[in-house]
Amino acid sequence: MRKHLEIFPVTGLPEVAAGADLAALIADGTDLRDGDVVAVTSKIVSKAEGRLTYGTRQEAIDAELVRVVAQRGETRIVQTRHGLVMAAAGTDTSNTAPGTVLLLPVDPDESARVLRTALNERYDVNVGIVVTDTLGRPWRNGQTDLAIGAAGVRVIEDLRGTTDSHGNVLAVTEPALADEIASAGELVKGKADGVPVAVLRGLQDAVLPVGEHGPGARALVRDAEFDMFSLGTREAARAAVLSRKEPSGPREVDPAVWAGLLRDVDDVRLELGDNAVTVFGVEPVTVGVIAEKLAVLLHAEGYGVTVRPGPGAEATVTFGSRSR
Amino acid sequence: MRKHLEIFPVTGLPEVAAGADLAALIADGTDLRDGDVVAVTSKIVSKAEGRLTYGTRQEAIDAELVRVVAQRGETRIVQTRHGLVMAAAGTDTSNTAPGTVLLLPVDPDESARVLRTALNERYDVNVGIVVTDTLGRPWRNGQTDLAIGAAGVRVIEDLRGTTDSHGNVLAVTEPALADEIASAGELVKGKADGVPVAVLRGLQDAVLPVGEHGPGARALVRDAEFDMFSLGTREAARAAVLSRKEPSGPREVDPAVWAGLLRDVDDVRLELGDNAVTVFGVEPVTVGVIAEKLAVLLHAEGYGVTVRPGPGAEATVTFGSRSR
Known part of the structure; x- marks a missing residue:
């Protein structure tokens, strides 16, 4: 003392x-x-x-x-x-x-x-x-x-x-x-x-x-x-769409990350793979919106992430390399 | 002193x-x-x-x-x-x-x-x-x-x-x-x-x-x-998709908010109105992705914001009521 x-x-x-x-x-x-x-x-x-x-x-x-x-x-x-x-x-x-x-x-x-x-x-x-x-x-x-x-x-x-x-x-x-x-x-x-x-x-x-x-x-x-x-707060939201990292290598993700996101959306289905989640739907613009929301949520959790439009009403969100 | x-x-x-x-x-x-x-x-x-x-x-x-x-x-x-x-x-x-x-x-x-x-x-x-x-x-x-x-x-x-x-x-x-x-x-x-x-x-x-x-x-x-x-940082990105405010009333927005966003995207066009920006494109999933990105950027700037799919390859992002 x-x-x-x-x-x-x-x-x-x-x-x-x-x-x-x-x-x-x-x-x-x-x-x-x-x-x-x-x-x-x-x-x-x-x-x-x-x-x-x-x-x-x-x-x-x-x-x-x-x-x-x-x-x-x-x-x-x-x-x-x-x-x-x-x-x-x-x-x-x-x-x-x-x-x-x-x-x-x-x-x-x-x-x-x-x-x-x-x-x-x-x-x-x-x-x-x-x-x-x-x-x-x-x-x-x-x-x-x-x-x-x-x-x-x-x-x-x-x-x-x-x-x-x-x-x-x-x-x-x-x-x-x-x-x-x-x-x-x-x-x-x-x-x-x-x-x-x-x-x-x-x-x-x-x-x-x-x-x-x-x-x-x-x-x-x-x-x-x-x-x-x-x-x-503002810069973190901007970075979530403008400064995402590329994914590299498969990483596990907990679907709790996007729990709640689909509550108010009809006709959209997710399929979770090793290092990607695919969004299927009826309305392709909505599929794009949901895919981008998933990408932001995965970025928030520290994953590198990209969104790729698929054929028709489908998009694939690839993630990997948890960074923080 | x-x-x-x-x-x-x-x-x-x-x-x-x-x-x-x-x-x-x-x-x-x-x-x-x-x-x-x-x-x-x-x-x-x-x-x-x-x-x-x-x-x-x-x-x-x-x-x-x-x-x-x-x-x-x-x-x-x-x-x-x-x-x-x-x-x-x-x-x-x-x-x-x-x-x-x-x-x-x-x-x-x-x-x-x-x-x-x-x-x-x-x-x-x-x-x-x-x-x-x-x-x-x-x-x-x-x-x-x-x-x-x-x-x-x-x-x-x-x-x-x-x-x-x-x-x-x-x-x-x-x-x-x-x-x-x-x-x-x-x-x-x-x-x-x-x-x-x-x-x-x-x-x-x-x-x-x-x-x-x-x-x-x-x-x-x-x-x-x-x-x-x-x-x-993480919570701000999550809030940008999960906790957005509803827009209310027309408000001016500076297109500098999304400058740079469209650099790597072809075939997408924006039309800015009083309190909405409409995304037109060829590929509707991409239109949805871009519309959602715009919504996150507008949220980051303090606007209330909603995304509404339009007919075909079109989506409208309505904004208003700058809150901070």
Whole structure:
């Protein structure tokens, strides 16, 4: 158990320019001790690293994204090269000159490692580093600060397999420690105040020995393949007709997938094979409609799928290669 | 700017039973001061309120949910009566007797108000209360503690319209303060240690005057209608064929919705009307397939939609009433 946590803002930092020595600025601005965790806003890391680009924000977002996760109007939630899913790819136009856009650090974990190493080698202090940014969340209003980079700090506390005070095994509990550190730091930082650094004292147990940087904040990024929300609601429906995979190889399918679909349709019959379902009917347009509905439902379950019109009122939906 | 934040665990609390006096337990276990924020794990609130039910966890989840947001295997992400989107509807079987399941408080904001009022009236202290629970997140590994109930504390800092240190207007910045408080408190609480309460000192500016409870954590819940992730990827695709709304009234539609769809299809022609698009073709099964694809794409854009086979190789897709 942690006994007592203190969080200090690091005040009085000058405006950070490209090439700035962040380690010196932070070490001069506070009295760092072994075991402290330093939460640094990514914005000043980016500025120090000269991550300013010329052009419009939309151009910058286009260059930073690897895929669009969801879009409504002008708002684009995208996945960045870092794997982060966030609005506007983390680009920033506040506190920047007109016509310029600030990008996220190229590798925020590496930025954290460089800063940690500099603080250790030049100021003889062993601290953990968390590079933070502000992210919105599905289902919740407002934003919280999360960890986009980390070094020398445990990012996830794996409590799986440990027991609670009653001896029950804690099955799925993995607190995202680095994210909670980022949120806690934000309570004393503050966007409008120009305090981009906070120091958390009392988390010694979460700070790694000198030389060990740990897995970084990358470990907090869930692979889209394992995510139940890899696309927005609208984008998932669009993908179901526009971005289907080709089937490959026979795979079993549970007819429960389309149970209920045929409730209101007369004169349509399905025949299920190893890796295909054939739709027979009287009215061929309806056969096409039902075949396409089956294809969407199979896609939703992760199957590759194609629809092929047969002779007359018949269509074959071929499926295979469950992918998620 | 906040100068300095301290977070203490409240230790030595006894096991909480139904009917327990939480205000007394917390006030006895710590030296509360005006302006403190008390972060209380929902689990002990539920226990004090006797929110234990008999049966299986699945039965409890079924009773607590208002809709299933996403499901993979046994894992169900659901929306609860409170509006919260979370795994297993917040039900808990750790630290409970076999055959029993602990549910979330009926109204965590009300629980927070009752606790705040009791601490004020009986111990003469004005503190903010945040009731916390542990929630998973899309796109990120691990869980963080968030606010599911709150009283006497600002839950969102609305910085929209304020300026940064350079005079730029902060357009979309609304820090979810109560969520960041919950995450910060978790850093000294801890699931395995049996420390269910933390006190945060230094957030006086976020604590409301006596008698004002504020909007509660309910203000942090985003309405599904305004959420780009109101369903899981799989569920969104399923809903696109199984849960479409009926169209009502003419509405304009941008043919860009289906641009690209007809690239690989020969002999199909579309005719766009006020609130319908008619598909003409040579091969009627293909006409049905295309009509259904159009319907899914229109559904994705928020239109109510129906597909009606026409005479011969023709189908009409009627749309209207854009809903989101």
